[in-house]
Amino acid sequence: MCGIxxxxxxxEKLKNSLGSLLSKMLINMGxxxxxxxxxxxxxxxxxxxxxxSICINKLNFDDFKKKIHEYTEVELEKNSDHVILKTSxxxxxxxxxxxxxxxxxxxxxxxxxxxxxKQVGDPSEVVKKFKLDDYSGSHAIGHTRMATESAIxxxxxxxxxxxxxxxLVHNGSLSNHNNLRRKLKKDGVxxxxxxxxxxxxxxxxxxxxxxxxxxxxKDSLKDLDGFYTFITGTKNGFAVLRDEIACKPAVIAETxxxxxxxxxxxxMAHLPEVNNAKIFEPEPGVVYSWxx
Amino acid sequence: MELDLKKLELRNVNDKLQNxxxxxxxxxxxxxxxxxxxxxxxxxxxxxxxxxxxxxxYYCAGMNKKxxxxxxxxxxxxxxxxxxxxxVHVKGNASQSAGATAHGGLLIIDGDASSRCGISMKGAxxxxxxxxxxxxxxxxxxxxLIVCGDAGEALGDSLYETNIxxxxxxxxxxxDCVEKKMDKKHINKLKxxxxxxxxKNHKAESFKRYGSARxxxxxxxDNNY
Numbered sequence: 001m002c003g004i005x006x007x008x009x010x011x012e013k014l015k016n017s018l019g020s021l022l023s024k025m026l027i028n029m030g031x032x033x034x035x036x037x038x039x040x041x042x043x044x045x046x047x048x049x050x051x052x053s054i055c056i057n058k059l060n061f062d063d064f065k066k067k068i069h070e071y072t073e074v075e076l077e078k079n080s081d082h083v084i085l086k087t088s089x090x091x092x093x094x095x096x097x098x099x100x101x102x103x104x105x106x107x108x109x110x111x112x113x114x115x116x117x118k119q120v121g122d123p124s125e126v127v128k129k130f131k132l133d134d135y136s137g138s139h140a141i142g143h144t145r146m147a148t149e150s151a152i153x154x155x156x157x158x159x160x161x162x163x164x165x166x167x168l169v170h171n172g173s174l175s176n177h178n179n180l181r182r183k184l185k186k187d188g189v190x191x192x193x194x195x196x197x198x199x200x201x202x203x204x205x206x207x208x209x210x211x212x213x214x215x216x217x218k219d220s221l222k223d224l225d226g227f228y229t230f231i232t233g234t235k236n237g238f239a240v241l242r243d244e245i246a247c248k249p250a251v252i253a254e255t256x257x258x259x260x261x262x263x264x265x266x267x268m269a270h271l272p273e274v275n276n277a278k279i280f281e282p283e284p285g286v287v288y289s290w291x292x
Numbered sequence: 293m294e295l296d297l298k299k300l301e302l303r304n305v306n307d308k309l310q311n312x313x314x315x316x317x318x319x320x321x322x323x324x325x326x327x328x329x330x331x332x333x334x335x336x337x338x339x340x341x342x343x344x345x346x347x348x349x350y351y352c353a354g355m356n357k358k359x360x361x362x363x364x365x366x367x368x369x370x371x372x373x374x375x376x377x378x379x380v381h382v383k384g385n386a387s388q389s390a391g392a393t394a395h396g397g398l399l400i401i402d403g404d405a406s407s408r409c410g411i412s413m414k415g416a417x418x419x420x421x422x423x424x425x426x427x428x429x430x431x432x433x434x435x436x437l438i439v440c441g442d443a444g445e446a447l448g449d450s451l452y453e454t455n456i457x458x459x460x461x462x463x464x465x466x467x468d469c470v471e472k473k474m475d476k477k478h479i480n481k482l483k484x485x486x487x488x489x490x491x492k493n494h495k496a497e498s499f500k501r502y503g504s505a506r507x508x509x510x511x512x513x514d515n516n517y
Binding site (some may be wrong): 246249251264265266267268269270275279280281283284 | 327328329330347349350365366368369384385387395406407419426500504
């Protein structure tokens with residue numbers, strides 16, 4: 001099943017309640033995905049530094065802190081078992097450092113405005129653990145998972161990073177992911193799990209180097225076989241795509257202040273003025289995007 | 293009687309309506325704050341009027357028998373699925389599989405219905421004032437599907453004996469679905485439906501009728517055993 005949610009603010013006045021709005025959406029969608037949850041929050045860049053969202057798993061934070069300073073200058077912000085690492089070190093270099101010297105940690109996302117947190121457990125526990133209610137930002141997407149294609153693990157949880165300031169959440173299942181994974185590996189794309197969505201994320205990031213987001217998503221209609229509703233987060237907004245059979249649900253609510261998307265309307269019932277919002281279902285095979 | 297889903301448990305509200313006290317004369321109910329909950333008013337089987345003020349989730353008014361249920365908002369997947377009789381009126385839009393497998397009764401949707409509207413319907417009448425999505429009327433067996441707007445891809449795929457009337461454009465017809473002649477009797481029947489649904493801006497004569505060409509496997513006597 002899985003639940004997906006997203007909210008994009010058109011108006012700055014709701015910026016400080018972004019976290020609490022998303023948190024209620026995720027908790028509600030716990031009924032569609034009780035195994036794990038995750039979210040990506042976008043905040044306007046404060047400076048020119050990169051932010052790396054890292055799940056340190058069972059590694060001791062102090063040990064990690066000590067070790068990372070040996071390689072590069074960073075500021076660290078701990079949030080439960082995740083760390084936001086701020087640095088001017090560029091992704092090309094930083095990704096190498098992490099891969100070479102920090103095999104126990106998982107990089108869940110990076111960019112100048114994105115922060116990703118994801119973990120196994122009941123969504124209501126996960127959002128509490130990461131104090132999602134306290135977060136502010138411009139837009140956010142989230143996911144609650146009912147595992148089908150791979151095990152219940154942190155690296156099987158969504159969102160998946162698809163590149164700098166980009167991520168993907170997915171409701172559905174892909175049937176040609178093994179084949180596609182093999183092809184993408186030849187193109188030099190790395191995969192950390194057996195998960196189907198990670199393949200879609202890899203596919204999107206690989207194609208984004210050649211085409212824009214809208215074209216990439218349109219191409220995925222022919223290259224990805226299976227059922228899906230995707231939400232892809234980007235630095236400036238998000239985009240939504242449902243496969244052409246459209247078995248996987250999605251409903252969008254748009255007001256003057258925000259655009260929200262969720263697998264079911266009930267996840268949005270608490271949003272301000274939602275009963276006066278323009279409510280519609282994204283049509284199958286059509287890319288919808290906001291802020292891009 | 294007003295039933296507030298912010299204060300009452302959905303289970304209790306449904307239970308009350310499903311087990312209506314016949315001795316009381318209370319037959320009019322208003323449900324407020326539905327907040328997208330699933331299966332609101334599922335399984336009602338007595339004559340009563342229920343108005344739901346707001347948007348609802350999946351399977352609203354499912355299996356309805358005799359009751360008249362009005363939803364002043366949008367509905368999720370499978371509104372009035374397997375309805376037996378009665379009337380369900382959606383004032384907003386409907387998600388996919390509206391009126392799926394419905395045996396009888398009348399389903400009116402003021403807005404649009406998405407994919408698979410009237411899938412496998414078995415005798416109900418469905419009137420959509422807006423448009424319907426792809427694969428509407430898929431394998432439908434009996435009854436009428438009337439659409440004042442457009443129809444998406446593969447309309448009436450593998451159709452049996454349902455009559456489909458479309459005013460607007462049909463993106464494509466499904467396997468074995470063909471356009472059929474509108475006879476006087478069809479026009480008269482449609483006129484009655486349009487009147488029942490208080491549709492004044494569309495003339496029955498301007499609709500096109502679609503039905504089964506009866507050429508698929510099931511229709512060939514040689515395939516009997």
